[in-house]
Amino acid sequence: GAVVSQHPSWVICKSGTSVKIECRSLDFQATTMFWYRQFPKKSLMLMATSNEGSKATYEQGVEKDKFLINHASLTLSTLTVTSAHPEDSSFYICSAREGAGGGGDIQYFGAGTRLSVL
Amino acid sequence: EDQVTQSPEALRLQEGESSSLNCSYTVSGLRGLFWYRQDPGKGPEFLFTLYSAGEEKEKERLKATLTKKESFLHITAPKPEDSATYLCAVQAGGGKLIFGQGTELSVKP
Numbered sequence: 449g450a451v452v453s454q455h456p457s458w459v460i461c462k463s464g465t466s467v468k469i470e471c472r473s474l475d476f477q478a479t480t481m482f483w484y485r486q487f488p489k490k491s492l493m494l495m496a497t498s499n500e501g502s503k504a505t506y507e508q509g510v511e512k513d514k515f516l517i518n519h520a521s522l523t524l525s526t527l528t529v530t531s532a533h534p535e536d537s538s539f540y541i542c543s544a545r546e547g548a549g550g551g552g553d554i555q556y557f558g559a560g561t562r563l564s565v566l
Numbered sequence: 567e568d569q570v571t572q573s574p575e576a577l578r579l580q581e582g583e584s585s586s587l588n589c590s591y592t593v594s595g596l597r598g599l600f601w602y603r604q605d606p607g608k609g610p611e612f613l614f615t616l617y618s619a620g621e622e623k624e625k626e627r628l629k630a631t632l633t634k635k636e637s638f639l640h641i642t643a644p645k646p647e648d649s650a651t652y653l654c655a656v657q658a659g660g661g662k663l664i665f666g667q668g669t670e671l672s673v674k675p
Contacts, residue, residue, distance in 0.1 A: 557609035
């Protein structure tokens with residue numbers, strides 16, 4: 449299957465600082481990538497859909513000014529958590545969709561990033 | 567509203583004890599139903615995609631089936647290494663995946 453790399457896997461930061469998470473599709477081009485958040489013992493919650501060369505589409509309730517998404521190339525999307533606070537501590541996971549966007553395209557996931565804000 | 571419900575929430579099996587996980591869904595225009603495996607602290611790993619009722623797919627000890635309202639993930643003679651959370655998702659408009667809450671499977675030797 450296709451490989452998606454996510455970095456860093458774990459980050460600790462002080463409250464008020466910004467953190468950038470990278471998501472790369474290693475062996476395929478991904479026009480669309482997705483960013484999820486997962487709370488302990490809970491399922492994945494979609495935060496935003498990232499399209500190469502255009503603005504991301506955010507889900508209802510997700511602050512676009514806090515969670516900045518950039519998808520500058522067909523293999524790289526980044527999520528920047530700005531002015532992070534303890535309530536932003538969570539497990540963030542990206543995925544990349546393989547295919548032209550038709551029905552049934554498979555999303556391949558990164559290994560996730562554990563963010564802890566002190 | 568598109569919705570996915572998985573049951574049971576948790577399942578404990580003895581090694582070799584076969585069982586099934588259920589995924590019930592309501593979606594306007596199914597474009598695909600996906601099964602993923604997630605280990606603790608890791609991202610989901612793709613297992614299967616099913617597109618139409620009656621379709622079945624197999625991989626080692628796992629077999630996924632699909633009807634118009636639900637999907638089953640059958641686990642035959644499970645081993646401890648099959649312990650993980652199994653996630654079901656349906657594809658909605660715009661390519662979004664809507665996930666169920668998952669079934670946490672524990673297989674004891």
